[in-house]
Amino acid sequence: MRFSTLIKYPADWMTGANADNSVVLTSRIRLARNLRDEPFPGWATREQRAATLEELRPAVEGLAPMKDGFSQTLSDLSSVQKQVLVERHLISREHAARGDGSAAVIERRQMYSLMLNEEDHLRMQAIRPGLELREAYEGLSALDDELAQALPYAFDPKLGYLTTCPTNLGTGLRASAMLHLPGLVLSDQIGQVLQAVNKIGLAVRGIYGEGTESLGNLYQISNQSTLGESEDTIIRRLERVISQVAEHERNAREKLLEDDPDMVADKIGRAYGVLRHAWVIDSKEALNHVSLLRLGSDLGFFTNDTMRLADALLMDIQPAHLQLHSGRKLSPEERDAIRAEIIRSRLHSLPPPDIRPTTRNGDNPNTPETSGDA
Structure with missing residues (x-):
């Protein structure tokens, strides 16, 4: 698939098709994985990254959802094309800064996106409209299981999946949702709500994740810990908190309209x-x-x-x-x-x-x- 074909039409999750996205715009699940006995991308030489990419890319492109998808090395994309993928949340800002030895493989509907040789050898994500964290996880988990049959993952029986950043150790899972919270902002309640979210160990970030500001009253809420908890526990806690924040937002909108x-x-x-x-x-x-x-x-x-x-x-x-x-x-x-x-x-x-x-x-x-x- 050509780049122009990929971005010609918006994905379903961008327009809220068949989902209630009035408050929770999107749900995203990301899994971090590395190959056994291979240096992490940040410590690898150019030749080592290229060799790792040769092992990763065929396995990823062979996944059934990736049939007729988009696959391109980042060195063959222009800076504008890479930034478009960042704006569509299909690759990270860190990945866009990489060139030789890195690639992106994206499903044609843009529901699944896999970053090769980002901070980790493999970062795969699923995005769905509305509050559908569990559905996103189940779909991505199936791809992860299939890749585990073809690739030698770096896994420790005690620590779980080994990752470049220690905060991703364990499940390697980051679950997040993008919320639209104008009611809480207009009613000056946003500070106390986000403070409460932070106190229970969840992270609140801007529109493009860590280090970015909130624009358009959009906030991203995600888990911070991945070690010592199961995927189900992480997702259940996040679902509960996001549902509570969404309820506060709906109440704030109604009260503003009334008062x-x-x-x-x-x-x-x-x-x-x-x-x-x-x-x-x-x-x-x-x-x-x-x-x-x-x-x-x-x-x-x-x-x-x-x-x-x-x-x-x-x-x-x-x-x-x-x-x-x-x-x-x-x-x-x-x-x-x-x-x-x-x-x-x-x-x-x-x-x-x-x-x-x-x-x-x-x-x-x-x-x-x-x-x-x-």
Whole structure:
């Protein structure tokens, strides 16, 4: 599969197809594995990485879901193409920085992505829409079992799977979910909720994982420990916490609409106005406004399909996607102008938010107002 074919259409998990993704956008499972008796990628010579890749790549490409998939060495991808894969969460920023001896193998629907010679010899991930951590794990575990028959994994009976970073020892599993939390942000509850999540041993990161900031009110929650716990225990705890955070978010949205409907309507209306008419807009501002568009769709201010439109925009207005769309390298100023142009085009037929009294307090707008003297 060619790169252009891979990114021509968004994956189901990008648009929330057949899933409730109003709060939990995506679930992701990642497994780290290494080959026995081979130096970890960071300590290997170029020749050793190349030899390891020759062993890994045929086994990965031979997996049934990878039939007709995308397989490419990173040295054969341009910097923009690699950044597009990062923006789509198909490879990591660390992997994108690598070249010789590294490769990416991606299933055509982009549900499975395997990074070869990243920090570990093999990092494989599954992504699904909504809160489907268990489904993602079961699918990826089946691929892992198949690869274990073909590859000599580095495994210790006491420590479990051996990994470059000690924090990944044991199961080698990282489970995470991406959550959209504008209600908690607008109600100033986000700090205490995230602090509570951190206290129970889970990590909260930005849109692209460790070391990145939250943009568009998007937060990634994941496990931190992998040693001494089973995969089932890790997933069950994360499912429970994410469900609780999602419930807090839903309650916050309802309370905001009940206590301060004018503020909610104003923010959503302003976001719509800016996105529909801006001629220059940077990435951070655009993501924050698209976040409010997404919130407006969930609260009934827009038609149901607006959620999918917003989800597609979250991806398509990222810097590398804009440069790929334009077919050339863009300056920051050019990106801001093209981003605004794409947003205006996508929202051209989207009606203004429906901010009638029925939306906020249940009154019938068609009933004439009467005074007590009538």
